[in-house]
Ligand SMILES: Cc1cc2nc3c(=O)[nH]c(=O)nc-3n(C[C@H](O)[C@H](O)[C@H](O)COP(=O)(O)O)c2cc1C
C-alpha cells in the first residue's frame with residue numbers, strides 16, 4: 357500500500373480528490389460522491405456532442421504523446437456498421453511514472469465511468485482495459501469495481517435503462533514495457549507477441565481485431581467525467597501558461613526528493629515550486645543536479661533548465677525536454693549521471709521487442725559501451741560512437757522505443773560532459789567492477 | 792530438487808489444467824473476445840496460477856484448447872517475461888532495479904534479499920527451494936522505492952532493514 361500525502365494548498369485537486377479515501381472505491385461510495393452522473397448525462401447526449409465537448413476542453417493525451425483527445429475520437433468512422441473498440445492503456449511502465457496505478461487503486465469507478473463515456477462517444481460497445489501484469493493490487497481493485505458496476509447497471513447490455521450496451525473487459529499483461537505502445541498493445545490483446553505494428557493503417561481505421569479502435573491512457577479517460585460535469589470552458593480555464601495545455605495533470609515525483617508522490621497541479625505550474633515546495637525539495641545539504649521529467653524517454657534537464665520550466669507540454673519543450681508521461685526522476689548532486697543513464701539504456705535493451713535492427717542492436721550496444729565507460733575502460737572515441745549510434749537509433753524504427761533510449765544518452769553527453777570525462781580520464785574510480 | 796510440496800508438484804507428470812473450474816473459467820472468457828487466440832494470455836496465466844510454471848505439456852494443452860499450434864503458443868509465451876517456462880521456488884520475488892529505484896538504494900535492498908533468502912545471486916533459486924529472486928524493470932511504483940513483488944503481493948518502501956520482516960511472511 358502506498359501513502360497518499362495530504363493535499364498541498366498549491367495543488368488543484370480534481371482527479372486525485374479521493375486518493376486515500378477507501379470508501380470512494382465502492383460503487384455506493386462513488387455514487388455518494390457524485391459518481392456516474394456524468395455517464396448518465398453522456399448517454400442522453402449525441403456521441404458527436406460529447407466529442408465536441410472534449411475537443412473544446414483542450415484535453416490532450418496523458419500517456420506521453422499529448423495528442424488532442426477529442427480530435428483522436430473524431431477520427432473514428434461513423435455509420436460503418438463495424439464493431440468499434442476503446443482500449444484503455446493501463447500498462448504504466450515508463451520509469452518514473454506511477455500515477456495510473458494510484459488512479460486505479462483509489463478511484464476505479466472514476467476510470468470505469470471515463471471508459472464508458474469514451475466508448476459511447478466513439479461508437480464502441482466494448483472497452484478493454486489493459487493492465488500491466490505486475491499491477492496485482494490495481495487489478496484486484498478494478499476487478500471488484502467492474503463487477504459492482506455491472507451489478508448496478510452502469511455496465512452491461514442496458515446501461516442505466518437506456519438500452520445502450522457498454523462492456524468493459526480487463527486484460528492482464530505479462531511483463532513487457534513495449535505493450536504500452538498502442539499497436540503492440542493491440543497485438544497483445546489479440547494473443548500475439550507484443551510487436552508494434554507499422555502505421556498506417558492507424559488504429560482508427562484498422563486497429564484491434566482489424567476494427568476501428570481508439571486507445572487512451574488511464575489519466576486521459578479519468579478526466580472525461582469531470583469535463584462533462586463541469587463543462588469544457590471550466591476545464592479550458594485551468595491553464596497557467598500555454599493555452600494549448602489545459603486542465604490539471606498528475607505529476608509523479610521520485611528519485612532524490614524528500615516527499616515522493618503524485619502531485620496534481622494546473623497545467624503551466626512552475627517546476628521549481630513543484631519540486632521544492634510541493635515535493636519537499638532536496639535532502640538536507642543536497643543540491644538539485646538534474647531532472648528527467650517525462651518518464652525516462654525524454655532529454656535530461658540540468659538544474660537551471662528544470663528550475664526555469666513551466667510544467668506543460670510547451671513549457672518543458674522550451675527548456676529542452678518534453679512532458680512525456682510527467683514522471684519526474686529527480687537527481688541531486690550525489691547522483692552519478694553516467695550510471696543512471698547506463699541503467700536506463702539497460703532498461704531499453706531489456707524491453708526492446710527486437711523487431712527493428714536499429715533498436716535491437718542499438719539498445720544493446722549503447723548499454724555495452726556505457727558499461728565499458730563505467731568500468732574505467734572507456735576510450736575518448738566512445739562518446740562519438742555513442743552519439744553516432746544514437747543518431748542511427750532515432751527516427752528509423754517502427755516505434756519510438758529506440759529513440760527513447762537514445763534521447764537520455766545524447767542529452768546526458770551534451771549537458772553533463774564532465775561526468776563522462778571523469779570516467780574517461782580515469783579521474784573517477786570505476787563504478788562497475790571490470791571482469 | 793528438494794522434497795517440498797511445490798517441488799513435488801513440479802515433478803508430477805502433467806495432469807490437464809483445463810478441467811473443472813479452470814475450464815469453466817476459461818470458457819467464461821470466450822464471449823469477451825471475438826477470437827479464441829485472444830484468450831491466450833489469460834489461458835497462460837491460468838496455467839501458471841494452477842501449476843506455478845508453464846511446462847511444455849501445458850503449452851501443448853493450451854494450444855489444443857484454443858485451436859493454436861504449440862509452436863505458436865511457445866512463441867508468444869517466450870515474449871512475456873512474467874511467464875515462468877521453468878520451475879521456480881515456492882515464492883517468486885521481483886525486485887525493481889531501474890534508475891529511479893536505484894537512486895533510492897535498490898542495490899542495497901537486492902543485496903539484503905539475496906543474502907537472507909540464500910539465493911546468492913540474481914536469477915537463482917535458494918537451496919531449500921523456498922525463493923527465487925530476480926531483478927525487474929520499473930514496477931510503476933517509483934515513488935515508493937524500493938518496491939518488490941513477492942508472488943502476487945506488492946510491498947512498497949522496502950529497505951534492507953525491512954527485508955527480514957517481509958520474508959518471514961513467506962514460509
Ligand atoms: C515504447 C512505448 C511505451 C509506451 N507506454 C505507454 C504506457 O505505459 N502508458 C500509456 O498510456 N501510453 C504509453 N505509450 C503511448 C501510447 O502508445 C499511446 O500514445 C497512448 O496510450 C495514447 O493515449 P493518450 O492519447 O490518452 O495519451 C507508450 C508508447 C511507446 C512508444
Ligand code: FES
Pocket residue numbers: 451452453887888889890891892893928929930931932933934938
Ligand atoms: S523504477 Fe522502480 S518502480 Fe519505477
